[in-house]
Amino acid sequence: MDLIADHICHRFGTLDVLDKVSFTVASGEVVAIVGPSGCGKSTLLSILGGLLRPSEGRAELRGAPPADSLNPLTFVFQDFALLPWCTVEANVEFPLAHTALDAAARRAVVDDALRRTGLSDFRGAYPKQLSGGMRQRVGIARALAVRPAILLMDEPLSALDSQTRELLMEDFIGLLADGTMGAVYVTHNLEEAVRLADRIVVLSRRPGRVREIVEIPMTRAERGAIDARGKLLALQNDLWSLIREEAIDAEREVQHA
Amino acid sequence: MPSARFSMLERAPQDDRATEARPVAFRGAGFVPKAGRASGWIALALVIALWQLAGSAGWVNPLFLPAPSAIAVAIYKLAMSGALWQHVSASVVRIGSGWLLGTVAGVIIGFAIGLSTLARGVGITFISALFPIPKIALLPLLILWLGIGEEPKIATIALGVFFSTAISVYSGVDAVPRNLIRMAQSFNVPFHAIVRRVIWPGALPSILAGFRITASVALLLVVSAEMIGAQYGIGAFVLQAGNLMQTDQLLAGVVIMSLFGLAVGRLINMLEAKLLHWR
Numbered sequence: 001m002d003l004i005a006d007h008i009c010h011r012f013g014t015l016d017v018l019d020k021v022s023f024t025v026a027s028g029e030v031v032a033i034v035g036p037s038g039c040g041k042s043t044l045l046s047i048l049g050g051l052l053r054p055s056e057g058r059a060e061l062r063g064a065p066p067a068d069s070l071n072p073l074t075f076v077f078q079d080f081a082l083l084p085w086c087t088v089e090a091n092v093e094f095p096l097a098h099t100a101l102d103a104a105a106r107r108a109v110v111d112d113a114l115r116r117t118g119l120s121d122f123r124g125a126y127p128k129q130l131s132g133g134m135r136q137r138v139g140i141a142r143a144l145a146v147r148p149a150i151l152l153m154d155e156p157l158s159a160l161d162s163q164t165r166e167l168l169m170e171d172f173i174g175l176l177a178d179g180t181m182g183a184v185y186v187t188h189n190l191e192e193a194v195r196l197a198d199r200i201v202v203l204s205r206r207p208g209r210v211r212e213i214v215e216i217p218m219t220r221a222e223r224g225a226i227d228a229r230g231k232l233l234a235l236q237n238d239l240w241s242l243i244r245e246e247a248i249d250a251e252r253e254v255q256h257a
Numbered sequence: 258m259p260s261a262r263f264s265m266l267e268r269a270p271q272d273d274r275a276t277e278a279r280p281v282a283f284r285g286a287g288f289v290p291k292a293g294r295a296s297g298w299i300a301l302a303l304v305i306a307l308w309q310l311a312g313s314a315g316w317v318n319p320l321f322l323p324a325p326s327a328i329a330v331a332i333y334k335l336a337m338s339g340a341l342w343q344h345v346s347a348s349v350v351r352i353g354s355g356w357l358l359g360t361v362a363g364v365i366i367g368f369a370i371g372l373s374t375l376a377r378g379v380g381i382t383f384i385s386a387l388f389p390i391p392k393i394a395l396l397p398l399l400i401l402w403l404g405i406g407e408e409p410k411i412a413t414i415a416l417g418v419f420f421s422t423a424i425s426v427y428s429g430v431d432a433v434p435r436n437l438i439r440m441a442q443s444f445n446v447p448f449h450a451i452v453r454r455v456i457w458p459g460a461l462p463s464i465l466a467g468f469r470i471t472a473s474v475a476l477l478l479v480v481s482a483e484m485i486g487a488q489y490g491i492g493a494f495v496l497q498a499g500n501l502m503q504t505d506q507l508l509a510g511v512v513i514m515s516l517f518g519l520a521v522g523r524l525i526n527m528l529e530a531k532l533l534h535w536r
Contacts, residue, residue, distance in 0.1 A: 049443060050443075051439055051442060051443060071443075071444055071445060073443075074443065074444070075440070075443045077436060077440060079436055081434075081436045081437055081439070081440035083437060083454075083455065083458070084535055084536075085458045085459075085533075085535040086535075094441075094444070094446075094454070095444035095445075095446065097446075097450070097454075098444075098445070098446055098447055098450055126535050128535070128536075146444065
């Protein structure tokens with residue numbers, strides 16, 4: 001199943017946020033979206049996931065989702081969005097309660113999602129009892145439970161410390177390794193983008209337009225090798241040079257706002 | 258004291274203390290009050306003891322301020338005669354019915370205001386206009402509409418409870434983090450399930466805080482309403498005792514009301530501990 005951004009424009013009142021953004025996320029592909037602060041990355045993701053109606057243009061799906069997918073487009077949120085009154089297990093089960101799965105099937109799905117994210121021993125814990133990294137793991141387990149075709153990740157690591165970010169990045173790479181699940185990964189962290197994405201959509205300063213789409217010329221498995229680090233760093237520098245000037249302007253704009 | 262030979266930006270020569278190791282002075286004390294239950298009970302016991310002493314020693318006229326022992330005797334006599342239960346049960350029935358009616362209506366309207374643009378537009382206008390009115394002022398009108406009996410008293414309590422409940426409910430709904438609602442929507446969770454599984458538990462802390470307020474409002478209104486037109490009830494009893502200068506009985510009624518308020522507060526504490534254990 002492909003996800004298509006087709007000439008998406010969006011305005012908040014008189015403020016133009018996105019301007020004719022078009023690209024396609026092919027089945028199993030990971031596309032990162034980067035750009036200066038305030039360029040509309042998260043707004044674009046909300047539109048792609050059907051949580052926000054665009055002012056113009058549209059988000060489209062092409063092809064059938066996997067037969068067992070319960071929610072083809074599934075978000076992983078920056079702030080985790082866990083229900084604080086529910087245990088880890090109940091949070092992961094939350095999206096399944098309104099599906100056709102019976103109780104036994106739901107339990108099996110939850111068990112599998114908790115096992116894949118290393119949360120089996122924490123099923124009875126409440127979110128407030130968990131670290132930021134573990135909370136985000138619950139968010140990922142909840143997303144995996146509905147077997148998405150495409151994960152929509154809105155800066156999923158930005159609220160975490162650098163060590164936890166590294167650990168979760170390894171988890172993401174593992175989860176996306178078999179290519180059955182695609183992702184749109186919004187981030188301001190260029191290192192995360194080059195490590196995870198197959199392609200990187202670079203947006204311009206507000207109103208966000210597609211400035212460039214950069215292909216990463218190696219597989220995710222190859223990127224783990226030591227000799228790939230130089231290439232990745234060069235790519236990261238190239239991306240930074242693309243957005244640096246606009247990032248400075250955007251920062252000044254935010255400060256003056 | 259620094260010597261005048263050194264300018265302000267120059268460091269004065271080190272004195273003897275600079276060569277000796279000494280502990281860093283602790284500066285972080287205070288500003289973290291702890292709830293000490295024992296101190297509260299001790300203070301209460303001391304006040305009662307002092308009050309008793311003042312009564313027993315004849316420092317105050319018992320007509321103006323009867324001693325705690327006299328109040329205890331009055332409560333005992335009331336209990337033995339059966340009058341206590343008659344008055345308390347009449348008040349409890351009025352409070353219970355009025356509170357329940359007002360709460361059910363307040364929760365329904367509060368949720369409607371929290372969830373619907375139309376209901377918010379209409380509801381907030383009416384609530385803003387009617388909430389400040391002292392509800393006891395409406396009792397004569399309610400007697401006119403509903404007749405002399407239990408109904409106007411219950412309606413007065415229900416009205417008082419309704420507005421506070423509606424406000425606490427829609428404030429609670431507004432306070433539910435929007436990201437949780439968006440999360441539920443992103444999983445295609447149906448509207449009714451979002452209300453039941455996200456908005457209701459998210460608003461519950463505010464709703465229970467509202468219950469605490471409405472319990473006091475109900476107690477206040479039942480006493481006021483009973484003072485205006487009732488034969489039985491704690492309010493009627495206190496008024497009657499006051500008219501007859503039976504201050505021990507009057508204060509017995511006040512103590513019973515205080516105990517009732519404490520019991521309701523305790524009940525709400527238990528409810529919070531059970532329903533909000535996740536906080």
